[in-house]
Amino acid sequence: xxxxxxxxxxxxxxxxxxxxxxxxxxxxxxxxxxxxxxxxxxxxxxxxxxxxxxxxxxxxxxxxxxxxxxxxxxxxxxxxxxxxxxxxxxxxxxxxxxxxxxxxxxxxxxxxxxxxxxxxxxxxxxxxxxxxxxxxxxxxxxxxxxxxxxxxxxxxxxxxxxxxxxxxxxxxxxxxxxxxxxxxxxxxxxxxxxxxxxxxxxxxxxxxxxxxxxxxxxxxxxxxxxxxxxxxxxxxxxxxxxxxxxxxxxxxxxxxxxxxxxxxxxxxxxxxxxxxxxxxxxxxxxxxxxxxxxxxxxxxxxxxxxxxxxxxxxxxxxxxxxxxxxxxxxxxxxxxxxxxxxxxxxxxxxxxxxxxxxxxxxxxxxxxxxxxxxxxxxxxxxxxxxxxxxxxxxxxxxxxxxxxxxxxxxxxxx
Numbered sequence: 001x002x003x004x005x006x007x008x009x010x011x012x013x014x015x016x017x018x019x020x021x022x023x024x025x026x027x028x029x030x031x032x033x034x035x036x037x038x039x040x041x042x043x044x045x046x047x048x049x050x051x052x053x054x055x056x057x058x059x060x061x062x063x064x065x066x067x068x069x070x071x072x073x074x075x076x077x078x079x080x081x082x083x084x085x086x087x088x089x090x091x092x093x094x095x096x097x098x099x100x101x102x103x104x105x106x107x108x109x110x111x112x113x114x115x116x117x118x119x120x121x122x123x124x125x126x127x128x129x130x131x132x133x134x135x136x137x138x139x140x141x142x143x144x145x146x147x148x149x150x151x152x153x154x155x156x157x158x159x160x161x162x163x164x165x166x167x168x169x170x171x172x173x174x175x176x177x178x179x180x181x182x183x184x185x186x187x188x189x190x191x192x193x194x195x196x197x198x199x200x201x202x203x204x205x206x207x208x209x210x211x212x213x214x215x216x217x218x219x220x221x222x223x224x225x226x227x228x229x230x231x232x233x234x235x236x237x238x239x240x241x242x243x244x245x246x247x248x249x250x251x252x253x254x255x256x257x258x259x260x261x262x263x264x265x266x267x268x269x270x271x272x273x274x275x276x277x278x279x280x281x282x283x284x285x286x287x288x289x290x291x292x293x294x295x296x297x298x299x300x301x302x303x304x305x306x307x308x309x310x311x312x313x314x315x316x317x318x319x320x321x322x323x324x325x326x327x328x329x330x331x332x333x334x335x336x337x338x339x340x341x342x343x344x345x346x347x348x349x350x351x352x353x354x355x356x357x358x359x360x361x362x363x364x365x366x367x368x369x370x371x372x373x374x375x376x377x378x379x380x381x382x383x384x385x386x387x388x389x390x391x392x393x394x395x396x397x398x399x400x401x402x403x404x405x406x407x408x409x410x411x412x413x414x
Contacts, residue, residue, distance in 0.1 A: 006033075036063040044072040047186070047193070048174040049132040052145045059152035068153040070210075073146075075163035075193045078130045078175060079184035088123050092179060126178040143196045150200035158210040159201065161194040166214035166244045188217035189246050195220075198231045207237040214244025215281065218254040221262055228262075238270045239306075242277035251290035258296040267297065273304045279313030282340050282368075291316045291342055294325070303328040313339035313368070319351035323358070330359055336399075340368035347374035348381055352407050356399055364399035367392055383409060 009031065016024060022039055024031055040058050045051035059065050083091065096113060103110040114122065136142050150156065162168035163185050175183055186192045194213050201208060213220075221228065235241075247254045267276070278297050282289070294317035307329050322341075326333065336359070343351070348370055372381040385392035394408035 033063055036061060037067045040064045040068055042070040042072065043068055044074065044168070044170060046074045046174055047077050047133065047136065047142050048129070049136065050174050052136070052142070055145065055149040059149040065152040066154055068156055070158040070160070071150075071153075071156065071197070072160040072162060072168055073193050073197055074168060074170075074173065075161060075185045075190050076173060076175070076183055077186055078126070078133055078178065080130070080134070082127065082130050085120075085123055088126065089119060092119060095179065122177070122179055129175070129178055142192075143199060146196045147200040147203055150197075150206070151204045153204070153206075156201075156204075156206050157208060158212075159197050159208055160212040161190050161197060161216065162212075162214070163190045163193070164215045167212040167242065188219045188249065190214070190216040191220045195231070198234075202230060202234050206234060208235055209238060210240040211235060211238055212240075212242040212277075214242070214279075215246050216243060217246050217249065218257065219249070221257060222253075232266055236269055237272060239272050240275035240277075241267065241270060241273060242275070242311075244279050244281070246281045247290050247292065248281060255290050255292075258292050261296065264295070264297055264299055268299050268302050271304070272306065274306045275309040276304075276307060277309075277311040279311060279339060280315065282314040293317060294321050298325055300324070301328075305332070307332050309333075309335040311337040311339070312341065313337075314341075316342040316344055319343055319346040319348070319354075319372070323351060323354055326355065327358055333359065334362040336361055336363070337365040337367070338370075339365075341366075341370055343370075343372035343374075343381075345374060346372060348372045348383075349407070349409060350374065352395075352399070352409065356407075359399070361400050364396045366395055366399070381409075 012024075018039060040061075043055070043058060045055055058068065092114070099110045102108075160167050190213060194216060223231070247258075267273075267278075280292050282291075292315050294312070294315050297312070297315065300321065310329070310333060322343075326336075349372075351372075367385050370381070370383045370385065373379075383391065385395065391408060394404075398404045398406075398408055
């Protein structure tokens with residue numbers, strides 16, 4: 001093995017899955033050192049004492065710490081206050097009933113039932129985990145430990161705050177030892193977790209390339225301007241910004257904040273953007289429903305020189321505004337997703353043929369609900385493309401395939 005130079009070992013590791021790299025590292029010290037360049041490139045962690053210990057170990061490793069490229073922080077915690085033993089046991093009984101129902105429905109085996117002694121051991125783990133969580137939050141130790149770890153991650157380029165399964169599709173988490181009975185998210189959604197990440201990024205003077213956050217409460221942007229400016233100041237080199245913003249809590253204040261142009265102004269400063277993803281939550285059962293305007297997000301005359309991929313969700317505008325923005329980016333834009341878009345007084349039947357003629361897209365995705373209305377037509381346009389998946393597929397093909405001549409949307413409602 002002495003003749004195996006590190007560069008060759010590195011090439012070998014580059015073709016392996018992470019689980020295989022972990023086995024590779026067990027062979028000897030030389031393999032362990034090379035594997036350390038790969039095994040922790042993407043680090044996923046929770047607000048959990050065990051995960052913070054893991055972060056510290058990685059940050060103190062002389063090789064692994066210099067090769068961390070991406071951090072994913074999951075907004076998932078144990079709910080408070082603590083359950084009594086009686087309620088914990090009752091919750092487990094409910095969980096077992098649901099597992100049995102799902103097992104019969106999906107025809108899959110279910111986990112063995114836990115006896116009282118086993119369940120009591122799980123309850124002690126739950127109590128200890130919740131106690132550690134409360135100590136961390138009360139002492140703001142999540143901020144300090146993330147700050148200490150990130151100060152060693154000199155190669156960090158990407159940061160993700162995931163809440164509600166957005167931007168992260170993992171299943172395992174450190175709360176599974178507590179049976180996942182009382183999981184919750186920190187409210188307002190994502191704010192504490194993203195604050196901890198961006199504070200550490202600022203203090204470590206790291207220039208990120210990619211930021212994804214969702215579901216993120218609009219209240220994150222409600223900070224004093226100086227504080228918010230500091231939090232966002234190290235994001236000007238972003239090439240990718242992905243936001244899923246929750247607007248349902250106190251919609252009037254959210255609307256007032258968005259209409260100040262604060263979000264629009266921040267996004268405009270990101271001159272190197274190649275990917276922009278801004279989706280607002282939409283809840284048809286919530287009243288009143290606030291739908292942000294396109295010009296609350298994108299300056300009406302701004303153009304990004306390298307914008308390649310654009311996603312917009314749950315916004316309102318006119319077809320002229322949307323078309324004007326698309327025209328400014330027609331030379332670079334190749335991927336477009338529009339979800340739950342509301343044209344206030346104009347028509348999709350007029351807009352879509354113009355989009356097809358103007359844009360040169362490799363991939364198009366129109367989904368959710370499309371609404372429009374335009375005089376002198378006497379009807380409202382309403383298409384639920386998620387309900388009518390065949391129509392959605394035909395429409396998206398129409399926007400990218402030159403061989404399809406006629407727009408599949410027809411007058412009326414679907």
